[in-house]
Amino acid sequence: xxxxxxxxxxxxxxxxxxxxxxxxxxxxxxxxxxxxxxxxxxxxxxxxxxxxxxxxxxxxxxxxxxxxxxxxxxxxxxxxxxxxxxxxxxxxxxxxxxxxxxxxxxxxxxxxxxxxxxxxxxxxxxxxxxxxxxxxxxxxxxxxxxxxxxxxxxxxxxxxxxxxxxxxxxxxxxxxxxxxxxxxxxxxxxxxxxxxxxxxxxxxxxxxxxxxxxxxxxxxxxxxxxx
Amino acid sequence: xxxxxxxxxxxxxxxxxxxxxxxxxxxxxxxxxxxxxxxxxxxxxxxxxxxxxxxxxxxxxxxxxxxxxxxxxxxxxxxxxxxxxxxxxxxxxxxxxxxxxxxxxxxxxxxxxxxxxxxxxxxxxxxxxxxxxxxxxxxxxxxxxxxxxxxxxxxxxxxxxxxxxxxxxxxxxxxxxxxxxxxxxxxxxxxxxxxxxxxxxxxxxxxxxxxxxxxxxxxxxxxxxxx
Numbered sequence: 001x002x003x004x005x006x007x008x009x010x011x012x013x014x015x016x017x018x019x020x021x022x023x024x025x026x027x028x029x030x031x032x033x034x035x036x037x038x039x040x041x042x043x044x045x046x047x048x049x050x051x052x053x054x055x056x057x058x059x060x061x062x063x064x065x066x067x068x069x070x071x072x073x074x075x076x077x078x079x080x081x082x083x084x085x086x087x088x089x090x091x092x093x094x095x096x097x098x099x100x101x102x103x104x105x106x107x108x109x110x111x112x113x114x115x116x117x118x119x120x121x122x123x124x125x126x127x128x129x130x131x132x133x134x135x136x137x138x139x140x141x142x143x144x145x146x147x148x149x150x151x152x153x154x155x156x157x158x159x160x161x162x163x164x165x166x167x168x169x170x171x172x173x174x175x176x177x178x179x180x181x182x183x184x185x186x187x188x189x190x191x192x193x194x195x196x197x198x199x200x201x202x203x204x205x206x207x208x209x210x211x212x213x214x215x216x217x218x219x220x221x222x223x224x225x226x227x
Numbered sequence: 228x229x230x231x232x233x234x235x236x237x238x239x240x241x242x243x244x245x246x247x248x249x250x251x252x253x254x255x256x257x258x259x260x261x262x263x264x265x266x267x268x269x270x271x272x273x274x275x276x277x278x279x280x281x282x283x284x285x286x287x288x289x290x291x292x293x294x295x296x297x298x299x300x301x302x303x304x305x306x307x308x309x310x311x312x313x314x315x316x317x318x319x320x321x322x323x324x325x326x327x328x329x330x331x332x333x334x335x336x337x338x339x340x341x342x343x344x345x346x347x348x349x350x351x352x353x354x355x356x357x358x359x360x361x362x363x364x365x366x367x368x369x370x371x372x373x374x375x376x377x378x379x380x381x382x383x384x385x386x387x388x389x390x391x392x393x394x395x396x397x398x399x400x401x402x403x404x405x406x407x408x409x410x411x412x413x414x415x416x417x418x419x420x421x422x423x424x425x426x427x428x429x430x431x432x433x434x435x436x437x438x439x440x441x442x443x444x445x446x447x448x449x450x451x452x453x454x
Contacts, residue, residue: 008273033313033327033414036263038272045265046235047274047309049331082274086260086416089358091438094366095351096373098358100260104276124322131316131325138407139321146323168425176427180365181435183424187260189313189416197410198395200403208408211318 008108009161019162022057025105028162029054032083033131033189037061039072039079052081053126057158060123061111063151072111081107081155089185092169093178099165101184107160114152123152134210190215235335236388246389249284252332255389256281259310260358260416264288266299266306279308280353284385287350288338290378299338308334308382316412319396320405326392328411334387341379350379361437417442 011018019025029035035052038045051062059081072079088101114120124147125136169182176182195211238245246252256262262279265272278289286308299306315328341347351374352363396409403409422438 008268008271033316034311034329036265036274036309036311038263038265038274038307040267040270040272041235043267044235044305044335045267045272045274045307047263047265047272047307047333049309049311049329051327078271080265080272080274082263082276084261084263084276089260089441091359091362092366094373095355095363095369096377098355100278100358102261102276106274108271128322128325131327132318132412135318136322139319140402140405140407142322146321150323168423171425171427175367176425177429178367179429179432180367181424181428181432181438183422183428183438185359185418185422185438185441186420187416188419189414190419191412192415192417193413195410195412196395197408198398198403200398201408201410202404202406205406205408211408211410211412214316214412 009106009159011161011163014163017163017165019164020160021162022157024164025107025157025160025162026054028085028103028105029059029083030130031103032085035061035081035083037079037081039077041072051127051131052083053123053130054157055122055126057156059107059155059157060114060126061153061155062127063153076110076112079109079111079155085189086187087166088187090165090169091182091185093171093175093180093182097169097171097175099169101165101167101186103162103164105160105162107155107157109155109157109159111153111155114154117147120147120150120152123154124150132210132214134208138208138210236333236386238388238390241390241392244390244392246391247387248389249384251391252334252384252387252389253281255312255330255332256286256310257357258330259312262288262308262310264306264308266304268299278354278358279310280350280357281384282349282353284383286334286382286384287341287353288380288382289354290380303337303339306336306338306382312416313414314393315414317392317396318409318412320398320402320407320409324396324398324402326396328392328394328413330389330391332387332389334382334384336382336384336386338380338382341381344374346381347374347377347379350381351377359437359441361435365435365437
Protein backbone atom coordinates (compact mmCIF):
# COMPACT_ATOMS: atom_id res chain seq x y z
CA UNK A 1 0.00 0.00 0.00
CA UNK A 2 1.61 3.30 -1.04
CA UNK A 3 1.98 5.85 1.68
CA UNK A 4 -0.81 8.09 0.38
CA UNK A 5 -3.27 5.26 0.97
CA UNK A 6 -2.36 5.19 4.62
CA UNK A 7 -2.65 8.93 4.93
CA UNK A 8 -5.46 10.05 2.69
CA UNK A 9 -8.23 8.82 4.97
CA UNK A 10 -6.92 11.11 7.72
CA UNK A 11 -9.22 14.07 8.17
CA UNK A 12 -7.09 17.20 7.83
CA UNK A 13 -9.69 19.87 8.53
CA UNK A 14 -11.19 19.81 12.08
CA UNK A 15 -9.83 16.35 12.97
CA UNK A 16 -11.73 16.45 16.27
CA UNK A 17 -14.86 15.75 14.23
CA UNK A 18 -13.43 12.57 12.70
CA UNK A 19 -14.02 8.91 13.49
CA UNK A 20 -12.29 5.85 12.12
CA UNK A 21 -14.69 3.42 13.84
CA UNK A 22 -16.42 1.03 11.49
CA UNK A 23 -19.74 1.20 13.36
CA UNK A 24 -19.85 4.99 12.98
CA UNK A 25 -19.22 4.79 9.24
CA UNK A 26 -21.64 1.90 8.76
CA UNK A 27 -24.52 3.75 10.41
CA UNK A 28 -24.04 6.76 8.13
CA UNK A 29 -23.72 4.60 5.01
CA UNK A 30 -26.87 2.69 5.92
CA UNK A 31 -28.96 5.81 6.43
CA UNK A 32 -27.88 7.46 3.17
CA UNK A 33 -30.00 6.63 0.11
CA UNK A 34 -27.33 7.67 -2.39
CA UNK A 35 -23.58 7.83 -2.44
CA UNK A 36 -21.23 9.80 -4.66
CA UNK A 37 -18.64 7.73 -6.44
CA UNK A 38 -15.49 9.37 -7.73
CA UNK A 39 -13.28 7.83 -10.38
CA UNK A 40 -10.47 9.11 -12.56
CA UNK A 41 -11.06 9.11 -16.31
CA UNK A 42 -8.46 10.43 -18.73
CA UNK A 43 -6.69 11.88 -15.72
CA UNK A 44 -9.69 13.94 -14.62
CA UNK A 45 -12.17 13.39 -11.77
CA UNK A 46 -15.72 12.18 -12.42
CA UNK A 47 -18.28 12.03 -9.60
CA UNK A 48 -21.53 10.11 -10.12
CA UNK A 49 -24.44 9.59 -7.70
CA UNK A 50 -25.22 5.91 -7.21
CA UNK A 51 -27.46 3.64 -5.18
CA UNK A 52 -25.63 1.49 -2.66
CA UNK A 53 -26.12 -1.09 0.07
CA UNK A 54 -23.83 -2.54 2.70
CA UNK A 55 -23.44 -6.11 3.91
CA UNK A 56 -20.82 -6.28 6.64
CA UNK A 57 -17.64 -4.71 5.30
CA UNK A 58 -18.82 -5.02 1.71
CA UNK A 59 -20.24 -1.91 0.05
CA UNK A 60 -22.24 -2.70 -3.09
CA UNK A 61 -22.85 -0.19 -5.87
CA UNK A 62 -25.75 -0.54 -8.29
CA UNK A 63 -24.35 -0.01 -11.77
CA UNK A 64 -25.55 -0.61 -15.28
CA UNK A 65 -23.66 -2.29 -18.10
CA UNK A 66 -24.40 0.88 -20.12
CA UNK A 67 -22.78 3.18 -17.58
CA UNK A 68 -19.13 4.09 -17.52
CA UNK A 69 -18.51 2.95 -13.98
CA UNK A 70 -19.36 -0.63 -14.86
CA UNK A 71 -16.42 -0.56 -17.26
CA UNK A 72 -14.26 1.07 -14.62
CA UNK A 73 -15.32 -1.72 -12.27
CA UNK A 74 -14.32 -4.42 -14.68
CA UNK A 75 -10.90 -2.84 -14.78
CA UNK A 76 -10.68 -2.74 -10.95
CA UNK A 77 -10.79 1.04 -10.84
CA UNK A 78 -9.73 2.97 -7.81
CA UNK A 79 -12.71 4.86 -6.40
CA UNK A 80 -13.62 7.23 -3.62
CA UNK A 81 -17.15 6.71 -2.30
CA UNK A 82 -18.58 9.54 -0.22
CA UNK A 83 -21.94 9.67 1.54
CA UNK A 84 -23.28 12.77 3.24
CA UNK A 85 -26.33 13.26 5.45
CA UNK A 86 -27.42 16.85 6.02
CA UNK A 87 -28.76 17.17 9.57
CA UNK A 88 -29.36 20.88 9.89
CA UNK A 89 -28.63 24.49 9.14
CA UNK A 90 -26.23 26.12 11.60
CA UNK A 91 -27.18 29.78 11.67
CA UNK A 92 -24.64 31.95 13.46
CA UNK A 93 -24.31 35.66 14.21
CA UNK A 94 -21.67 36.35 11.56
CA UNK A 95 -21.08 34.87 8.14
CA UNK A 96 -17.85 33.16 9.18
CA UNK A 97 -19.53 30.84 11.72
CA UNK A 98 -22.35 29.60 9.51
CA UNK A 99 -22.22 25.90 8.82
CA UNK A 100 -24.24 22.75 8.33
CA UNK A 101 -24.67 19.90 10.74
CA UNK A 102 -23.85 16.75 8.81
CA UNK A 103 -22.53 13.23 8.95
CA UNK A 104 -20.29 12.00 6.16
CA UNK A 105 -18.12 9.04 5.25
CA UNK A 106 -15.29 8.97 2.74
CA UNK A 107 -14.11 5.52 1.68
CA UNK A 108 -11.26 4.58 -0.65
CA UNK A 109 -10.44 1.41 -2.51
CA UNK A 110 -10.79 -0.53 -5.72
CA UNK A 111 -14.15 -1.73 -6.94
CA UNK A 112 -14.58 -5.18 -8.32
CA UNK A 113 -17.46 -6.51 -10.36
CA UNK A 114 -19.53 -9.10 -8.52
CA UNK A 115 -19.64 -12.20 -10.72
CA UNK A 116 -20.77 -14.85 -8.24
CA UNK A 117 -24.48 -15.35 -8.89
CA UNK A 118 -25.35 -15.92 -5.24
CA UNK A 119 -23.52 -12.83 -4.05
CA UNK A 120 -25.04 -10.78 -6.84
CA UNK A 121 -28.56 -11.84 -5.90
CA UNK A 122 -27.91 -11.07 -2.24
CA UNK A 123 -26.63 -7.64 -3.25
CA UNK A 124 -29.72 -6.96 -5.35
CA UNK A 125 -31.87 -7.87 -2.37
CA UNK A 126 -29.71 -5.62 -0.22
CA UNK A 127 -30.34 -2.62 -2.52
CA UNK A 128 -34.10 -3.00 -2.06
CA UNK A 129 -33.91 -3.71 1.67
CA UNK A 130 -31.54 -0.78 2.14
CA UNK A 131 -34.07 1.63 0.61
CA UNK A 132 -37.22 0.00 2.01
CA UNK A 133 -36.59 -2.58 4.75
CA UNK A 134 -39.15 -5.37 4.63
CA UNK A 135 -39.98 -4.99 0.94
CA UNK A 136 -38.01 -7.81 -0.69
CA UNK A 137 -40.35 -10.60 0.45
CA UNK A 138 -43.28 -8.82 -1.23
CA UNK A 139 -41.69 -8.82 -4.68
CA UNK A 140 -41.90 -11.03 -7.72
CA UNK A 141 -38.62 -12.98 -7.87
CA UNK A 142 -36.00 -11.66 -10.28
CA UNK A 143 -35.33 -13.72 -13.39
CA UNK A 144 -31.88 -14.89 -14.40
CA UNK A 145 -31.98 -12.41 -17.26
CA UNK A 146 -32.81 -9.50 -14.96
CA UNK A 147 -29.92 -10.46 -12.70
CA UNK A 148 -27.61 -10.49 -15.73
CA UNK A 149 -28.82 -7.06 -16.87
CA UNK A 150 -27.57 -5.35 -13.73
CA UNK A 151 -23.95 -4.82 -12.82
CA UNK A 152 -23.07 -4.90 -9.17
CA UNK A 153 -19.75 -3.50 -8.04
CA UNK A 154 -18.26 -4.12 -4.62
CA UNK A 155 -15.83 -2.16 -2.49
CA UNK A 156 -14.42 -3.54 0.74
CA UNK A 157 -14.60 -0.95 3.51
CA UNK A 158 -11.00 -1.15 4.68
CA UNK A 159 -9.96 2.47 4.31
CA UNK A 160 -12.46 5.10 5.38
CA UNK A 161 -13.17 7.99 7.70
CA UNK A 162 -16.36 9.43 9.09
CA UNK A 163 -16.87 13.07 9.99
CA UNK A 164 -19.69 14.55 12.02
CA UNK A 165 -20.70 18.07 12.96
CA UNK A 166 -23.43 18.47 15.56
CA UNK A 167 -24.63 21.17 17.88
CA UNK A 168 -25.14 24.92 17.88
CA UNK A 169 -23.15 27.61 16.10
CA UNK A 170 -19.73 28.45 17.55
CA UNK A 171 -19.93 32.20 17.83
CA UNK A 172 -17.50 34.26 19.89
CA UNK A 173 -18.55 35.51 23.32
CA UNK A 174 -18.72 39.04 21.95
CA UNK A 175 -21.04 37.96 19.14
CA UNK A 176 -23.26 36.02 21.55
CA UNK A 177 -24.22 39.27 23.24
CA UNK A 178 -25.65 40.66 19.99
CA UNK A 179 -29.43 40.85 19.48
CA UNK A 180 -29.35 38.30 16.64
CA UNK A 181 -31.24 35.02 16.52
CA UNK A 182 -28.81 32.10 16.18
CA UNK A 183 -29.27 28.38 16.38
CA UNK A 184 -30.04 25.41 14.21
CA UNK A 185 -32.81 24.29 11.89
CA UNK A 186 -32.89 20.47 12.12
CA UNK A 187 -33.26 18.87 8.69
CA UNK A 188 -33.84 15.36 7.45
CA UNK A 189 -34.63 13.54 4.22
CA UNK A 190 -38.15 12.43 5.08
CA UNK A 191 -41.48 11.79 3.37
CA UNK A 192 -43.06 15.09 2.27
CA UNK A 193 -46.35 13.44 1.40
CA UNK A 194 -48.13 10.11 1.69
CA UNK A 195 -47.08 7.18 -0.51
CA UNK A 196 -48.49 7.45 -4.05
CA UNK A 197 -49.57 4.11 -5.58
CA UNK A 198 -49.18 3.85 -9.33
CA UNK A 199 -52.18 3.45 -11.62
CA UNK A 200 -52.02 -0.35 -11.70
CA UNK A 201 -52.24 -1.42 -8.06
CA UNK A 202 -55.27 -3.77 -7.96
CA UNK A 203 -58.24 -3.03 -5.74
CA UNK A 204 -57.82 -4.57 -2.33
CA UNK A 205 -54.03 -4.21 -2.21
CA UNK A 206 -53.42 -1.98 0.79
CA UNK A 207 -50.32 0.13 1.36
CA UNK A 208 -47.98 -2.21 3.26
CA UNK A 209 -46.43 -1.17 6.55
CA UNK A 210 -42.91 -1.00 5.12
CA UNK A 211 -44.20 1.76 2.80
CA UNK A 212 -46.69 3.54 5.05
CA UNK A 213 -44.31 3.62 8.01
CA UNK A 214 -41.08 4.17 6.07
CA UNK A 215 -38.61 5.67 8.57
CA UNK A 216 -41.62 6.89 10.49
CA UNK A 217 -39.47 7.45 13.55
CA UNK A 218 -37.74 10.29 11.69
CA UNK A 219 -40.80 11.59 9.87
CA UNK A 220 -42.72 11.86 13.14
CA UNK A 221 -40.54 14.81 14.07
CA UNK A 222 -41.95 16.72 11.13
CA UNK A 223 -45.59 16.01 11.89
CA UNK A 224 -45.12 17.21 15.44
CA UNK A 225 -43.66 20.53 14.31
CA UNK A 226 -45.66 23.47 15.63
CA UNK A 227 -46.69 26.03 13.01
CA UNK B 228 -10.28 21.65 -25.02
CA UNK B 229 -9.34 17.98 -25.38
CA UNK B 230 -11.97 15.75 -26.91
CA UNK B 231 -12.87 14.10 -23.61
CA UNK B 232 -13.98 17.47 -22.27
CA UNK B 233 -16.50 17.80 -25.04
CA UNK B 234 -17.78 14.31 -24.49
CA UNK B 235 -17.65 13.62 -20.79
CA UNK B 236 -20.66 15.76 -19.94
CA UNK B 237 -22.80 13.61 -22.22
CA UNK B 238 -25.07 11.37 -20.19
CA UNK B 239 -24.47 7.81 -21.34
CA UNK B 240 -27.03 5.96 -19.25
CA UNK B 241 -30.69 6.82 -19.99
CA UNK B 242 -29.90 9.96 -22.05
CA UNK B 243 -33.63 10.75 -22.30
CA UNK B 244 -33.38 11.91 -18.67
CA UNK B 245 -30.61 14.41 -19.43
CA UNK B 246 -30.69 18.17 -19.87
CA UNK B 247 -27.95 20.54 -20.93
CA UNK B 248 -30.01 23.67 -20.22
CA UNK B 249 -28.37 26.08 -17.80
CA UNK B 250 -31.67 26.97 -16.09
CA UNK B 251 -32.32 23.30 -15.28
CA UNK B 252 -28.87 22.84 -13.78
CA UNK B 253 -29.02 26.13 -11.88
CA UNK B 254 -32.31 25.25 -10.18
CA UNK B 255 -30.90 21.95 -8.94
CA UNK B 256 -27.66 23.53 -7.75
CA UNK B 257 -29.57 26.25 -5.92
CA UNK B 258 -31.82 23.81 -4.06
CA UNK B 259 -28.96 21.54 -2.94
CA UNK B 260 -27.34 22.45 0.38
CA UNK B 261 -24.17 20.48 -0.28
CA UNK B 262 -22.23 19.43 -3.34
CA UNK B 263 -19.67 16.68 -3.80
CA UNK B 264 -16.37 17.83 -5.22
CA UNK B 265 -14.08 15.32 -6.88
CA UNK B 266 -10.39 15.94 -7.43
CA UNK B 267 -7.46 13.75 -8.39
CA UNK B 268 -4.67 13.40 -5.82
CA UNK B 269 -1.65 11.19 -6.46
CA UNK B 270 -3.57 9.77 -9.39
CA UNK B 271 -6.51 8.64 -7.25
CA UNK B 272 -10.00 10.14 -6.85
CA UNK B 273 -11.01 12.05 -3.73
CA UNK B 274 -14.62 13.20 -3.20
CA UNK B 275 -15.40 15.73 -0.48
CA UNK B 276 -18.76 17.24 0.50
CA UNK B 277 -18.68 21.04 0.41
CA UNK B 278 -20.96 24.03 0.83
CA UNK B 279 -21.58 25.99 -2.34
CA UNK B 280 -23.45 28.95 -3.77
CA UNK B 281 -24.10 30.13 -7.30
CA UNK B 282 -24.04 33.63 -8.76
CA UNK B 283 -24.89 33.51 -12.46
CA UNK B 284 -22.54 31.08 -14.14
CA UNK B 285 -20.11 31.20 -11.23
CA UNK B 286 -20.23 28.32 -8.72
CA UNK B 287 -18.47 29.15 -5.45
CA UNK B 288 -17.10 26.52 -3.08
CA UNK B 289 -16.51 27.24 0.60
CA UNK B 290 -13.06 25.94 1.44
CA UNK B 291 -10.63 26.33 4.29
CA UNK B 292 -6.94 27.13 4.06
CA UNK B 293 -6.42 23.98 6.21
CA UNK B 294 -8.23 21.72 3.78
CA UNK B 295 -6.64 19.98 0.85
CA UNK B 296 -8.95 21.41 -1.75
CA UNK B 297 -7.80 24.94 -1.04
CA UNK B 298 -4.33 23.84 -2.12
CA UNK B 299 -5.77 22.11 -5.16
CA UNK B 300 -7.60 25.34 -5.93
CA UNK B 301 -4.45 27.39 -5.79
CA UNK B 302 -2.98 25.05 -8.36
CA UNK B 303 -6.05 25.39 -10.64
CA UNK B 304 -7.12 21.79 -10.10
CA UNK B 305 -9.53 20.09 -12.39
CA UNK B 306 -12.67 19.16 -10.49
CA UNK B 307 -16.00 17.47 -10.97
CA UNK B 308 -18.76 18.99 -8.86
CA UNK B 309 -21.89 16.88 -8.46
CA UNK B 310 -25.11 17.77 -6.65
CA UNK B 311 -27.94 15.34 -6.08
CA UNK B 312 -31.44 15.89 -4.73
CA UNK B 313 -33.34 12.77 -3.69
CA UNK B 314 -37.03 13.24 -4.51
CA UNK B 315 -38.49 9.86 -3.70
CA UNK B 316 -38.35 6.10 -3.42
CA UNK B 317 -39.54 4.30 -6.54
CA UNK B 318 -40.96 1.00 -5.31
CA UNK B 319 -41.65 -1.47 -8.10
CA UNK B 320 -42.98 -5.03 -8.29
CA UNK B 321 -39.60 -6.66 -8.90
CA UNK B 322 -36.14 -5.83 -7.70
CA UNK B 323 -34.91 -4.80 -11.15
CA UNK B 324 -37.31 -1.85 -11.48
CA UNK B 325 -36.66 -0.27 -8.10
CA UNK B 326 -35.13 3.18 -8.32
CA UNK B 327 -35.02 6.62 -6.80
CA UNK B 328 -36.53 9.78 -8.16
CA UNK B 329 -33.78 12.37 -8.17
CA UNK B 330 -32.38 15.47 -9.79
CA UNK B 331 -28.63 15.75 -10.25
CA UNK B 332 -26.04 17.96 -11.92
CA UNK B 333 -22.51 17.02 -12.86
CA UNK B 334 -20.20 19.93 -13.72
CA UNK B 335 -16.60 19.83 -14.90
CA UNK B 336 -13.88 22.44 -14.95
CA UNK B 337 -10.95 23.98 -13.16
CA UNK B 338 -11.37 25.77 -9.86
CA UNK B 339 -9.63 29.02 -9.17
CA UNK B 340 -9.11 30.73 -5.85
CA UNK B 341 -11.07 33.95 -5.51
CA UNK B 342 -8.58 36.68 -4.61
CA UNK B 343 -10.57 39.81 -5.39
CA UNK B 344 -11.81 41.11 -2.04
CA UNK B 345 -15.12 42.33 -3.41
CA UNK B 346 -15.91 39.08 -5.18
CA UNK B 347 -14.89 37.09 -2.11
CA UNK B 348 -17.21 39.08 0.13
CA UNK B 349 -20.07 38.66 -2.33
CA UNK B 350 -19.41 34.91 -2.38
CA UNK B 351 -19.44 34.74 1.42
CA UNK B 352 -22.78 36.53 1.42
CA UNK B 353 -23.98 34.11 -1.26
CA UNK B 354 -23.14 31.09 0.92
CA UNK B 355 -25.35 32.41 3.72
CA UNK B 356 -28.16 33.54 1.41
CA UNK B 357 -28.04 30.22 -0.43
CA UNK B 358 -28.67 28.31 2.81
CA UNK B 359 -31.03 30.80 4.41
CA UNK B 360 -32.34 33.51 2.06
CA UNK B 361 -32.89 36.79 3.87
CA UNK B 362 -30.37 36.13 6.64
CA UNK B 363 -27.34 38.16 5.57
CA UNK B 364 -28.81 41.56 6.50
CA UNK B 365 -29.37 40.33 10.07
CA UNK B 366 -25.70 39.49 10.66
CA UNK B 367 -22.78 41.26 12.22
CA UNK B 368 -20.49 42.32 9.35
CA UNK B 369 -17.48 40.13 8.70
CA UNK B 370 -14.08 41.53 9.59
CA UNK B 371 -11.19 41.71 7.17
CA UNK B 372 -9.49 38.95 9.15
CA UNK B 373 -12.50 36.66 8.93
CA UNK B 374 -12.65 37.19 5.21
CA UNK B 375 -8.96 36.26 4.96
CA UNK B 376 -9.46 33.11 7.03
CA UNK B 377 -11.82 31.56 4.49
CA UNK B 378 -10.82 30.34 1.08
CA UNK B 379 -13.36 30.68 -1.68
CA UNK B 380 -12.93 28.68 -4.86
CA UNK B 381 -14.83 29.37 -8.07
CA UNK B 382 -15.80 27.18 -10.99
CA UNK B 383 -17.40 28.60 -14.11
CA UNK B 384 -20.40 26.51 -15.15
CA UNK B 385 -19.46 25.98 -18.78
CA UNK B 386 -19.50 22.20 -18.98
CA UNK B 387 -22.30 20.42 -17.17
CA UNK B 388 -25.27 18.11 -17.50
CA UNK B 389 -28.40 17.66 -15.44
CA UNK B 390 -30.27 14.40 -15.06
CA UNK B 391 -33.76 13.92 -13.66
CA UNK B 392 -35.89 10.89 -12.90
CA UNK B 393 -39.53 11.49 -12.02
CA UNK B 394 -42.70 9.48 -11.97
CA UNK B 395 -43.86 5.99 -11.05
CA UNK B 396 -42.02 2.69 -11.35
CA UNK B 397 -41.64 1.26 -14.85
CA UNK B 398 -42.87 -2.27 -14.36
CA UNK B 399 -43.81 -4.58 -17.23
CA UNK B 400 -47.48 -5.08 -18.08
CA UNK B 401 -47.29 -8.62 -16.71
CA UNK B 402 -45.92 -7.39 -13.39
CA UNK B 403 -48.56 -4.67 -13.15
CA UNK B 404 -51.23 -7.35 -12.86
CA UNK B 405 -49.61 -8.77 -9.71
CA UNK B 406 -51.20 -8.10 -6.30
CA UNK B 407 -48.20 -6.05 -5.14
CA UNK B 408 -48.29 -2.44 -3.95
CA UNK B 409 -46.06 -0.27 -6.14
CA UNK B 410 -45.59 3.45 -6.36
CA UNK B 411 -43.48 6.23 -4.94
CA UNK B 412 -42.72 7.67 -1.52
CA UNK B 413 -42.04 11.39 -2.08
CA UNK B 414 -39.03 12.57 -0.09
CA UNK B 415 -37.47 15.91 0.60
CA UNK B 416 -34.79 17.44 2.80
CA UNK B 417 -37.04 19.48 5.09
CA UNK B 418 -37.20 20.65 8.69
CA UNK B 419 -37.89 17.73 11.03
CA UNK B 420 -38.47 19.95 14.04
CA UNK B 421 -38.80 23.60 14.97
CA UNK B 422 -35.75 25.90 14.88
CA UNK B 423 -33.62 25.53 18.02
CA UNK B 424 -32.14 28.81 19.31
CA UNK B 425 -28.78 28.47 21.03
CA UNK B 426 -28.34 29.29 24.72
CA UNK B 427 -27.28 32.90 24.14
CA UNK B 428 -30.14 34.45 22.16
CA UNK B 429 -31.20 37.45 24.30
CA UNK B 430 -34.73 37.73 25.62
CA UNK B 431 -36.97 39.56 23.20
CA UNK B 432 -35.21 38.33 20.05
CA UNK B 433 -37.90 36.43 18.16
CA UNK B 434 -37.28 33.71 15.59
CA UNK B 435 -37.07 35.66 12.32
CA UNK B 436 -39.23 34.73 9.34
CA UNK B 437 -36.27 33.54 7.27
CA UNK B 438 -35.72 30.88 9.95
CA UNK B 439 -39.27 30.06 10.98
CA UNK B 440 -40.50 29.82 7.40
CA UNK B 441 -37.37 28.26 5.90
CA UNK B 442 -38.49 26.63 2.63
CA UNK B 443 -41.95 26.43 4.10
CA UNK B 444 -43.37 26.10 0.59
CA UNK B 445 -41.79 22.66 0.39
CA UNK B 446 -42.64 21.65 3.94
CA UNK B 447 -46.24 22.70 3.39
CA UNK B 448 -46.49 20.13 0.63
CA UNK B 449 -46.65 17.49 3.29
CA UNK B 450 -49.59 19.00 5.08
CA UNK B 451 -51.58 20.09 2.03
CA UNK B 452 -51.13 17.00 -0.09
CA UNK B 453 -54.30 14.93 -0.56
CA UNK B 454 -54.09 11.40 0.78
